[in-house]
Amino acid sequence: MDVRKNDVPIVISGLTKTFGTLTALDSIDLEIRxxxxxxxxxxxxxxxxxxxxxxxxxxxxxxGKAVVCGFDVGRKRSEVRRSIGIVFQDPSLDDELTxxxxxxxxxxxxxxxxxxxxxxxxKTLKLxxxxxxxxxxxxxxxxxxxxxxxxARGLMHEPLVLFLDEPTLGLDPQTRRKVWAYIRExxxxxxxxxxxxxHYMDEAEQLCSxxxxxxxxxxxxxxxxxxxxxxxxxxxxxxVVSTASEVFIxxxxxxxxxxxxVCEANRLRVRAAVGxxxxxRIFALAQSLGVHITELSTRKSNxxxxxxxxxxxxxxxxxxxxxxxxxxxxxxxGKR
Amino acid sequence: MSILTTVHTLWLREMKxxxxxxxxxxxxxxxxxxxxGILGTGFAGHFRYKGxxxxxxxxxxxxxxxxxxxxxxxxxLSVLWDKQFGFMKEILVAPVSRIAIMTGKTIGTVTTSMLKxxxxxxxxxxxxxVKPSFSGLLLxxxxxxxxxxxxxxxxxxxxxxxxxxxxxxxxMNFVIMPIFFLSGALFPLEGLPVWxxxxxxxxxxxxxxxxxxxxxxxxxxxxxxxxxxxxxxFWLLTSLVGAWLFEKMPA
Numbered sequence: 270m271d272v273r274k275n276d277v278p279i280v281i282s283g284l285t286k287t288f289g290t291l292t293a294l295d296s297i298d299l300e301i302r303x304x305x306x307x308x309x310x311x312x313x314x315x316x317x318x319x320x321x322x323x324x325x326x327x328x329x330x331x332x333g334k335a336v337v338c339g340f341d342v343g344r345k346r347s348e349v350r351r352s353i354g355i356v357f358q359d360p361s362l363d364d365e366l367t368x369x370x371x372x373x374x375x376x377x378x379x380x381x382x383x384x385x386x387x388x389x390x391x392k393t394l395k396l397x398x399x400x401x402x403x404x405x406x407x408x409x410x411x412x413x414x415x416x417x418x419x420x421a422r423g424l425m426h427e428p429l430v431l432f433l434d435e436p437t438l439g440l441d442p443q444t445r446r447k448v449w450a451y452i453r454e455x456x457x458x459x460x461x462x463x464x465x466x467x468h469y470m471d472e473a474e475q476l477c478s479x480x481x482x483x484x485x486x487x488x489x490x491x492x493x494x495x496x497x498x499x500x501x502x503x504x505x506x507x508x509v510v511s512t513a514s515e516v517f518i519x520x521x522x523x524x525x526x527x528x529x530x531v532c533e534a535n536r537l538r539v540r541a542a543v544g545x546x547x548x549x550r551i552f553a554l555a556q557s558l559g560v561h562i563t564e565l566s567t568r569k570s571n572x573x574x575x576x577x578x579x580x581x582x583x584x585x586x587x588x589x590x591x592x593x594x595x596x597x598x599x600x601x602x603g604k605r
Numbered sequence: 606m607s608i609l610t611t612v613h614t615l616w617l618r619e620m621k622x623x624x625x626x627x628x629x630x631x632x633x634x635x636x637x638x639x640x641x642g643i644l645g646t647g648f649a650g651h652f653r654y655k656g657x658x659x660x661x662x663x664x665x666x667x668x669x670x671x672x673x674x675x676x677x678x679x680x681x682l683s684v685l686w687d688k689q690f691g692f693m694k695e696i697l698v699a700p701v702s703r704i705a706i707m708t709g710k711t712i713g714t715v716t717t718s719m720l721k722x723x724x725x726x727x728x729x730x731x732x733x734x735v736k737p738s739f740s741g742l743l744l745x746x747x748x749x750x751x752x753x754x755x756x757x758x759x760x761x762x763x764x765x766x767x768x769x770x771x772x773x774x775x776x777m778n779f780v781i782m783p784i785f786f787l788s789g790a791l792f793p794l795e796g797l798p799v800w801x802x803x804x805x806x807x808x809x810x811x812x813x814x815x816x817x818x819x820x821x822x823x824x825x826x827x828x829x830x831x832x833x834x835x836x837x838x839f840w841l842l843t844s845l846v847g848a849w850l851f852e853k854m855p856a
Contacts, residue, residue, distance in 0.1 A: 327698060327856045350700040361691035365622050377614040378699035380607055406625075528639075 276303050278352075278430050278462055279324065284333035286319050293319040295486040296333065301464060306456040308477030309466040312584050316486040317466035318358060321434050324464075325355050334556075338429050342508075351379065354423035356467075358434035360415060362407050367420050368394065369403040372425050379426040395422035397451055413444035414476060420451060431455065433465035437472060448478055468584070470572040482576055489579045499569045501578055502528035503542040508554070509564035510535050517560050518581075526551055540570075608708075611701040615649025619680075623717040633721050637672040637726065641665060644791070646678060654793055658822070665734050666817040667790025671751060673722050674788075677753045678781050681760015681847075685770050697856040706849045711757045711844070718753045735821040741824030744820035744829070751836045752813040759842035765850035788814045792834065794826045809839040 280299035286294040293316045301307045309317045322328040326339055326346040335342045338352035362371050369390055376386035394400040397417035407415065416436070425430050436452065437445040453476065455461045462571055473480045474494045482490040482497075490497055503526070510517070513535050521530050521539060526547040531538040541547045548567075555562050576584045623630065630778060645661030652660035687693040696706055726745070729735045763776055787801075788810035797805065805811045816832035820823035827834075 325698060327694075347700040350698060355698060357694055359691045359694075361695045363618065363692045364620070364690070365625060369622065374614060374618060375695070375699075377610060378696070378701055380610060380700075414718075449737060562722075 277301070277353055279304055279338040279464070280334075281324075283457065284320070284323065284335050286323060286328065287331045290315050291336055292486050294323070294330075296488075297488060299403070299481060299488060301462065303462050304456070304460050305462055305464075306452070306476060306478045307462075307464045308473040308480040309464065309483055309492070310468070310470070310473040310477075310576075311466075311481050311483035312320055312468055314572075315468075315483045317468075317483055318434055319468055319486075320483070321355075321432050321464070325353055325432055326350055348586075351426070352429050354426065354431040355430035356416075356419045356423045356431070356433045356436060358438060360419075362415055362422075364407040364410075367404050368410070370401055371407060371418060372422055375425050375587060376424050381426060389425050389427070393424045395452075396424070397421045410416045413447065415584075416440060416444070416448060417451065420448070424455070428461075430462045430464065433463060435467055436465055437467075437469065445472075452476060470576075470584070470599045474572050480572065482579060484576070484580045484582075489563070490575060494572060497572060501570045501574055502540055504540070504570055505568045505574070506537075506539040506541060506547075506551070507524050507568070508537040508539060508551075508562055510537060511561035512539060514558065514560065517555065519556050520558065521551065524554070526550075550557045608705040611705035612712060614707035615696075615706060616713040618714025619717055621854070623720070630721070633672070633676055634724050636669045636675075641668045641734075643799075644668075658824070660781070662734060662822060663793070664781060664791055665729055666821050667814045669722060669725060669729070669790065669817060670747070670788060670790055670814045671785050672725055672784055672811060673749060673752045673813075674719040674781065676757055677714060678760040678776075681711075681757040681762075682773060682776065683714075684761055684764035684765050685767055685773060688691045688692055688764070688768070689770050694856055697854075703738065703852050703854075704848055707761060707786050707848055710761065711754060715750065715753045715758045718757070719749060722749055722753075733812065737821045742766035742821045745817050747833070748813055748816045748820060748836065751833070751840055752810070755809065755836060755840035757845050758840065758847040759813055762850055764844060764846040765847065776816065784808055784810050787811070789826070790814050809836060812836050 274295040277300050281297055281299040284294055284297040285292070297320065300334055309320060311317050312516070319328065323330050324342060326342050326349050329343060337349045340348040340352065342349050363374070367376065372390045372393065373386055376389060381389065390403070391400065394403050397420055398420065399414060399417055402410070403412065407418065410418065420433075420436075423433075428589050433452070437448050440448065449472070452463060452465070454480075456463050465472075465477070475496060479492065480490075480497060481488045486564075492500070511559070513532050518530055518532055521527055521537075524541075524547065528540045528542065530540075539551075552562065573584055576582075641661060641664065644664060645659070648660040652663070654660075654663055670783050684693065687696070697703070726735075726749075730737075759780075763772075763780070787804045787808045789805050790810075793800070794805060794811070796813070812827060812832035812835040816829055816836070819829045819832070
């Protein structure tokens with residue numbers, strides 16, 4: 270039991286959460302191992318934040334079980350809270366206090382001694398490159414600095430697991446990459462188990478060692494980003510041809526590398542194992558059948574394609590129109 | 606042990622914010638002085654009450670109560686801003702009890718409210734506007750602490766139930782202002798029409814104003830122990846209801 274507690278800090282079985290008639294989480298089963306940088310990927314409203322809230326004891330589950338660091342989230346709330354760190358989606362700093370004071374406040378609430386607080390403040394602020402600005406009032410911090418301070422605060426009490434809810438929402442590309450670097454460092458150098466939610470494909474793809482794709486409260490795919498993309502059977506070729514004859518399509522499908530061909534008028538979408546090596550063959554085939562290829566583009570598969578393949582929908586269909594999201598973004602970028 | 610640490614942590618935060626925000630500090634000390642100066646002067650010639658008590662002397666304890674009411678209620682309601690700006694989340698997911706959080710918040714806000722009110726009280730003592738005995742001064746302090754604690758709890762009670770600061774204006778107009786105007790802070794309770802008398806009698810602040818008027822100037826409408834008892838009961842009620850709602854508040 271103890272071994273398991275250390276090696277698998279998160280064990281979730283049959284976890285369900287309903288709000289009235291809405292099912293936010295539908296019988297989730299999931300295990301996350303120590304040292305993972307785990308991503309929960311899904312569109313807005315998929316249930317990612319709800320799952321995180323239950324794991325961090327903010328929300329009670331409707332049914333099912335979740336064990337974090339060996340403690341049941343429903344029954345051992347204080348123990349769970351002491352073992353985890355959280356960086357919330359929305360800003361959560363006292364912006365009338367200095368960066369240092371925010372961390373000190375946190376340390377006191379978590380019962381840390383004066384010496385340990387001082388040491389951890391120095392270490393965590395140095396880690397996120399804020400040590401020189403520690404005496405600045407948070408009000409004067411940029412959006413990226415605030416995010417980094419929240420990251421430092423989440424680490425302050427040396428948690429075994431760190432939860433990050435949309436860690437780069439509303440940050441500019443440069444700051445995003447910086448935050449990624451910190452997250453990676455925590456995972457690689459310090460061996461910390463991290464669980465982050467995101468609706469950015471590239472974030473999950475580049476950062477996470479394993480990804481669960483969540484849609485409408487269920488885990489619809491679970492694997493490493495590379496394996497998820499490989500499961501699609503390679504990359505995508507988009508062809509525009511003079512005439513998409515039956516013979517041409519039929520011959521394409523017979524090619525060894527080709528997994529699927531979808532035809533819309535004179536546009537063909539070909540999914541093939543090794544994109545580049547198959548090109549000469551397609552050209553040769555087209556020439557022998559007298560078909561002119563007028564346009565061609567190749568694209569590496571990404572997690573968006575995985576989402577589309579699994580759910581039949583695009584992930585980024587809905588633009589951000591919910592007022593709460595817009596407010597979040599405004600506040601995250603430091604405008605109030 | 607851990608409860609005391611939590612209470613101390615929350616208290617410390619209130620103190621730091623209090624000392625840091627100079628403009629808010631000056632504003633909250635200036636307001637009662639302005640009130641007292643303008644109202645006292647404006648009504649000076651038109652007020653006759655129990656012999657030689659001037660209007661300024663009469664309303665001085667009432668303005669003191671006003672200052673406590675405002676700063677305490679605002680302090681309690683600041684939980685709303687902590688919710689709005691997300692900081693409440695950070696506090697609520699910490700491994701500490703909510704009762705400890707609320708207690709720390711209350712003691713911190715009572716401390717800052719008292720500090721501001723004490724500046725005003727000292728100013729009134731220095732100008733001879735109030736001339737209490739030593740025991741009267743102690744009784745005044747007791748009333749001040751009770752008023753402050755009760756209205757901080759009332760503020761937290763409202764804040765625990767509200768989700769956005771837009772409700773703040775509503776509380777200001779329909780709770781804080783009526784409590785102030787119906788407290789007898791600005792007029793004597795004698796000779797009021799029945800409806801107004803009834804409203805003042807159910808207002809807990811009335812007993813705070815009257816008690817402090819007794820302690821500072823020696824004249825009272827109610828027996829001072831009745832006033833003390835009513836305020837104590839009100840504090841008990843608001844802190845229990847506040848603690849209950851704060852406990853149930855979603856993070």
